[in-house]
Amino acid sequence: MLKSEFSTKVNYFPQLLDKIKTKNACVGIIGVGYVGQALVRALLSAGYQTYGYDIDKDKLRSIDHKYFRPTTDIRNFENCDVICICVPTPLDRNRKPDLNCLRQASSDVASLQRQGQLVIVESTVAPGTLRTFVLPIFEGSGKKCGRDFYLAISPERVDPGNTRFTIKNTPKVVGGIDEISAFLAVEFYSNFIERVVPTTTAEVAELSKILENTFRLVNISLINEIKNYADRSGIDIWEVIDTAATKPFAFMPHYPGPGVGGHCIPVDPVYLVEEARNKGVRLGIVESAIAVNEAQPKKIVQEAKKALNGRPNGKKAKMLLVGIAYKPGSSDTRESPALKIWEEAERRGFRVSYFDPHVPKLNGHASKPLNYETLLEQDVIIIATDHQGVPYEMLGSLNKPIIDSRNILKKFARNNSLKSKDI
Numbered sequence: 501m502l503k504s505e506f507s508t509k510v511n512y513f514p515q516l517l518d519k520i521k522t523k524n525a526c527v528g529i530i531g532v533g534y535v536g537q538a539l540v541r542a543l544l545s546a547g548y549q550t551y552g553y554d555i556d557k558d559k560l561r562s563i564d565h566k567y568f569r570p571t572t573d574i575r576n577f578e579n580c581d582v583i584c585i586c587v588p589t590p591l592d593r594n595r596k597p598d599l600n601c602l603r604q605a606s607s608d609v610a611s612l613q614r615q616g617q618l619v620i621v622e623s624t625v626a627p628g629t630l631r632t633f634v635l636p637i638f639e640g641s642g643k644k645c646g647r648d649f650y651l652a653i654s655p656e657r658v659d660p661g662n663t664r665f666t667i668k669n670t671p672k673v674v675g676g677i678d679e680i681s682a683f684l685a686v687e688f689y690s691n692f693i694e695r696v697v698p699t700t701t702a703e704v705a706e707l708s709k710i711l712e713n714t715f716r717l718v719n720i721s722l723i724n725e726i727k728n729y730a731d732r733s734g735i736d737i738w739e740v741i742d743t744a745a746t747k748p749f750a751f752m753p754h755y756p757g758p759g760v761g762g763h764c765i766p767v768d769p770v771y772l773v774e775e776a777r778n779k780g781v782r783l784g785i786v787e788s789a790i791a792v793n794e795a796q797p798k799k800i801v802q803e804a805k806k807a808l809n810g811r812p813n814g815k816k817a818k819m820l821l822v823g824i825a826y827k828p829g830s831s832d833t834r835e836s837p838a839l840k841i842w843e844e845a846e847r848r849g850f851r852v853s854y855f856d857p858h859v860p861k862l863n864g865h866a867s868k869p870l871n872y873e874t875l876l877e878q879d880v881i882i883i884a885t886d887h888q889g890v891p892y893e894m895l896g897s898l899n900k901p902i903i904d905s906r907n908i909l910k911k912f913a914r915n916n917s918l919k920s921k922d923i
Contacts, residue, residue, distance in 0.1 A: 627706045
């Protein structure tokens with residue numbers, strides 16, 4: 501459909517499109533966490549006046565720019581032409597999808613009196629959520645999509661700490677409730693993102709994001725199961741993967757570990773499984789992958805007990821976790837397998853402490869210094885996160901049980917050996 505065809509049907513469309521194309525649109529971001537903050541910075545860099553809403557004032561203070569308007573009052577979003585919802589969609593205590601933040605954010609925006617706004621959900625959700633969950637909240641206020649407001653979805657693809665692929669050069673998937681909404685969202689993102697990928701429906705955009713992370717979970721869980729067999733057979737799984745990866749087509753290397761963490765990979769497949777069950781479809785492979793991933797921390801603790809000949813008994817054995825963030829170079833501990841190892845180890849009688857250069861404090865605990873004094877106090881050490889800048893040569897020199905779930909000690913030794921040969 502041509503732009504002129506849109507403009508004959510919708511009064512707000514021509515003015516909003518002009519504001520978007522000329523970068524005169526005022527943009528509001530709900531949720532200034534790692535996703536919202538990346539989006540805010542990209543918008544400011546592109547020259548948009550941008551509002552940021554969050555209940556955490558520290559997050560708002562972290563952005564200092566003449567075009568940035570921090571606020572804790574959603575009513576200030578009456579000034580915005582485009583609103584992006586970047587709130588978390590985690591799992592609840594029962595490991596079920598939790599849409600409370602999305603519900604609240606949608607209700608807040610729907611309560612605004614301003615009409616003609618483009619609302620884009622960047623939160624990751626199950627297929628159908630925009631149409632069956634978010635849209636009714638807006639239209640329940642008496643507004644009509646395509647007439648009084650526009651609604652689209654563009655699931656975030658932010659990878660914290662990744663300097664190679666940023667929000668600007670990572671392709672942006674966009675879908676809308678209707679063609680008008682999708683068109684406006686594509687025009688909006690095209691102003692500051694190199695490539696925008698429009699989809700025919702909102703559901704395609706939603707499922708594409710869920711598929712990306714379900715694919716990763718299934719393959720990581722698969723390799724963790726293959727590792728169990730390889731260990732029992734005396735085969736080095738890391739060499740197996742490197743060898744298989746020499747095939748120049750049809751193989752993508754994934755690596756074993758203590759389980760996957762973060763806001764996406766362990767969460768998104770659960771959303772998919774729940775939505776599939778609602779449709780009467782059982783995703784057996786995905787369910788098995790979730791179960792394998794959730795069992796990994798227990799297996800790591802079992803390895804630690806085995807290394808100590810079944811201890812702790814009576815006197816509690818001391819365990820040091822090296823790295824508790826869910827990924828290297830990050831301070832994010834959401835869904836971190838290290839924390840699940842910690843919980844399981846304490847349940848089995850270990851006294852647990854940790855070292856993480858990016859997480860100085862957590863839940864009343866402080867990161868220990870990684871020195872010989874600390875290490876000699878331990879009965880067993882678990883490398884849960886392979887941060888850079890850690891003195892792995894010190895760890896490798898110890899005569900103590902070390903569960904190296906990331907194979908970092910072998911990698912470190914090999915790299916140092918190669919450097920020595922170069923000299």
